[in-house]
Amino acid sequence: MKAKYDFNAVEIKWQDRWVENELYAVPDFSDRPKYYCLEMFPYPSGKLHMGHVRNYSIGDVVARFKTMRGMHVLHPMGWDAFGLPAENAAIKHGGIHPADWTIDNIKNMREQLKQLGISYDWNREFATCDPEYYRWTQWLFLQLYHQGLAYKKLSAVNWCPDCATVLANEQVVNGGCERCKKTVERRELAQWFFKITDYADRLLQDMELLEGWPEKVKIMQENWIGRSEGAEIDFKIDGAKDIVTVYTTRPDTVFGVTYMVLAPEHPLVEKLIAGSEKEEQIREFIHKVKSLSEIDRTSTEVEKIGLPLGVNCINPLTGGKIPVLIANYVLLEYGTGCVMGVPAHDQRDFEFARKYNFPVRVVIQPAGIELKQEEMQSAYEKEGFLVNSGDFNGLPNKEAIRAITVYLEEKRQGRFRVTYRLRDWLISRQRYWGAPIPIIYCDVCGVVPVPEKELPVLLPMNVEFKPTGQPPLADRPDFVNTTCPNCGGPGKRETDTMDTFMCSSWYYYRYTSPRETEGPWDKAKVDYWLPVDQYIGGVEHAILHLLYSRFFTKVLYDLGLVSNQEPFTKLLTQGMVLKDGAKMSKSKGNVVSPEDIIVRFGADTARMFILFAAPPERDLEWSDQGVEGCFRFLNRVW
């Protein structure tokens, strides 16, 4: 009879031999066609979970398949090692340094990946918290800075009271912190931003290059960028020199404007109410709206409240006077922070006008029916022909959009404008465990970038970790106080660190030349290997990580640092691993640990089951019996 399938002996024997022979070490170049297979690198949280096993098993199959087909395959692994959990662990179990915690976890997870038998070239491994790595993260920040793509501005930011840190819009989920779910508040802080909005159009247009991406991911990015075409129109304030500029996608309805609404934070508001008798009342209202958390502020459930400023503006087309107010539903960040109210042709405006008794003025009539403002039960938002609109009467409203904008442009009271929902990328974090932003503030010279030869700006090791709201680095005088590289006078270092999404926006270039010291990478090697032929990871990165990586690639392309316009040719978003119909999570207690499975059945059983049980892009329902079935199968094969 055949010997029993002793998976333990077999797996260890071969894994040792792979290491001995450096079987998966990949030379930098080859005559064979290249293939770059990449799985999203993990955050070293402690141990591998089934999602990792699935992700890396899929990648391993692709890499091995392409190798067997005679291709020269790059299949590397590394660590997304900066981030909050390390710091939280340090805060929670005092005495553990985030660096030690992270390094420990990496050691564990590396061991587990080796046990799984994934065919990585471990010679190319790195962690984003290595100074030799974040040196180049900082260098890249400087490149963006020199391009005018990094800027600092005071702005209301999302503040998580629990994590005592600022969150990107992207990290706010349903008004709560992405990590701890705590309701997010608003605070004014000076923050560093990247001008990703400058690239909005290219990010949108180049999506046609991404044939190997799931349609779903492309649509999500498209919606996130949220391009909209319209016009800016200037309304003069009656009896003053000031101008209110609105953004609208419906310039065809300008004749129907019966009120005007500014965001409470709009810069003009202060000026308009100064000295007015209602000043106090208005201030109070503004304060109330501002203190509202993001969740209350943006919820559709919340009642729309407006407050007249006691000022009128002039409709540039009719010359008529229109009352100006402020309201909680108008957002400063979108468009111009100001909306014109057209109750007859916008449902939201219709409801608002009902509440505050603003007139409903019909300016678009559908063919065949006559709309009467007194009888309208809802706004008419569809197509029609212009009425009550002076010289534009009779025009189909689609044509009127263009005609009216052109007319306003000639009068210099309006212009075509494209707006995006996408906001600039906020990269400042008031946290310790991240790459320091390489900037020095000098009383004489102002904002001074750290000279490239002085990089990296090292993260000091000896720091207190307490969520005081002050960045921990600010408590270290020997870090903060420095000399200005420009004038040699006293300078203070920036104490914010960078969003970890920044570290993960370029790591796939680093694998091509992981020990490079003259630059972030060797261009010849990047040109050889990039773009990544197959990228594999969870859908949860459909927007953030993938959009940021695309943005970075375009900036790098413009700087001549890379030759590819897009980073990832093909993308596979694998489904989640579920148990009992829910995502595996500690809180639900339905976690199956890869370790146990490997001990009981061996890595091959684990890999086989996870590949076999569901198609890669679909969610996978965990089944203990299915695992046993795979194990039995392997026994039979053996």
Place this chain on the structure above:
RNA sequence: GCCGAAGUGGCGGAACUGGCAGACGCAGCGGACUCAAAAUCCGCCGGGCUUAACACCCGUGUGGGUUCGACUCCCACCUUCGGCACCA
């Protein structure tokens, strides 16, 4: 509300371009081996009507339609999941 995806046996899921629905695995049932059990091996395994067997009928979320032929295409609807959400 808007955008998107998915609904197939007891379960996970196959079915590539409109051509034998249910591959493969799990569970279940029957058998072999065994004193017995586990393991292993063999057979059956959507429902109905039959049943010695052939044959026949119904079946891919619901209701219509196109077609010689529909899980597959078209229209309407229902359910579930994911994303966005006062975006002017």
